[in-house]
Amino acid sequence: MAIDDTLVGEICHIKGARLGSARYDPAQSAVERHHRDNLVLMCPTHHTVIDDDEASYSVERLLQIKRDHEANATTVPEEDVSRIAISLEQNISTVGQTGGLSAHTVHAANITVQAPGSSSNLLNQRQIQAVENLWQILRKFSAEFSMVVFVDTILLQEEMNAHFSGARDLPLMDSILEYRNPQTAIAKMTKAGGEEAAAERPFVSQRLWSIFFVIQAVYGRTGLLLTNSFKEERYVDWRSDSGCDQLLRAALPSHAVEHLKALQISGIRTALDYLEDQFLTEAGMRKVQQI
Template sequence: MGRDISKKDTKLLCLKSGGICAFPNCRKSLIQEETDKDNPVITGEIAHIVAYEPGGPRGDATFPKQELNKHTNLILLCGDHHKLIDSQPNTYSIRVLQAMKQDHEATMRSLHQPENAEPPVAVIKESLHSSLLAVSYLPAVVFAASSEYNDRQKHEVRERIKYPSDRWELTPFLLREGHLFAFHDLQEEENPFRSVISNRDIQIIPAQELWSSAEGKRRYQALLNYALIKYTTGLNLQYDPAHRRYFFPAAKNKDERTVIYRPLNQNQSKRKVAWPQKQKATGKNKNLWIHLATSLRFHEVAPLRWCLSIRPERHFTSDGCTPLPPKQIGRRSTRLKARMYNHPYLSEVHFWRDYLSRGKPQIILNFRNQSVVIDTTQLLTFEIEWPGIAEDTKPFNNQVCNHDLFSYSELMQAIEGEDRDCQDTDEDGEEELDDE
């Protein structure tokens, strides 16, 4: 079927056809590979869609003659299908062959140029940074001993506790219905509560048993929260029981307070944490102090998986120590809005994380033989996929730090303290207890 088809039109047709018969579902390759004895052979045949001879099958006298041998009027077929279309010109009309060629060449294009395919729906993969720190270790048991002190005699008990020499060893306790509950091993002779409990009938209650009831969990959380209050006192924070938040008090002589803290793996930083508001025009104090504050809560986020949440807040006073009456503070203004990409919020979460951990990779609440270890190397991050919002992305680096030798040995000590038998014991008397 030579008839002066140019080399260029031949090449264009063969390339656009991908060397494959254009007949639907034939897919026969039109090149036979060479053999030991013979050269490769092209078995494809070029057929005219509008016949070259006006009087032949699919002839059209009105079709421009100079278009007849163009690749656009040609179709590449195997021998069998070439024979078929020429034998059944009424079935394989001009229109049918044009559609066949168009479909085939489009299929070839999509195979070779995937970018021409329909673009996939744009989905952005991002990390969502939470304000949660993972709790890696928790006391496995709570000790209970009978005590002659009742829940209103907390102060008397506090006065009689034999405080440990290590100021970071914390002594949280609860008094309920004639019993004292603590994370400290009350069986130990030298335990801090020895003067306020009876040595008989000391119970060891597995933590998981406590967590399985709402009351037990509340009791366990109350012990954790008391431990936090004691821990943060050591960091010069004050606890505001009305709002259950921790805040920086003014410095001595009612000066503004700044703290030096060490962001993980970074140089020291300084930050203003309690300061008086001044009139812009006059520079005079406005009788309003702002104190950085945070709410800290332990949550069981999944069975046996606990987290500590950090929620930055503000505490307001009139003079650095007298809280403003609630009327003057909208609830709104004491809580910072948390938004996915709210940079100042996340920076403040990081400030608290660094300050509370004293620049270490973990916060340890130490109860001598047991402890809480909170991993501060990273805020928990969740991978999400969503169709993003243009120009709404702002990368936030979640700093990671590594343990150094000292912090590692501290961690090991804390873990080894956990490594105790936790035997099931009978817990007499279901107690209905309220969180304080």
């Protein structure tokens, strides 16, 4: 949608792009959500109208509007497409490095305009798939290391230390006995798919990859610290571990890290929540949040 050499259209999601947006469907995958079948081009005015009146503009109605529009559309001459692309070339930035097309104004500040025959759509879909793959790996890490997070959520540091030193028997700690084995944390990281994640690195931003790396490393290191606790017969607290400190500060602001260390319980869970929010924000799935 262009007036002379200026693109004025807005790409709208038929089913909303994120939780809380109009017509959001939690059952959609990231690929489906940002696929062209779920997108419709609108002028800025109608984009606002349809999102403010979800009752009138249902998914079914928007799909019909899209079908009617495409049926009545006329082919744009290739020279016009190329002319617009060339006029914007100096101000273009690649769209959706990690999150696909968002429903924002289509102009040179946020979208790459390509002449016919470009492979950008295929690349964009691969980028979306990479984000989804990394997120699924993080879900597996969460499952594999769930008991590490659980005991940190339930027990205080002094209770943990009393158990590891033999001063107090806590039956709850039986849930982490497998960490007596030095290979447990490494085996869990491998099972979660940590090695396969490297295949997705070329398709995501450096920032997104760094956040992913920090999250998986936090899981692995806190698991290894429990192994050391069994070995040393004292609780090796992640709060005083320089490795955990460096990892967290690589992705979170200093004041957030200090806040996490001050928590008596649930520090690991809260840290992971912060990091996952950063991951989703970088992927374009959430608005930027201040920590």
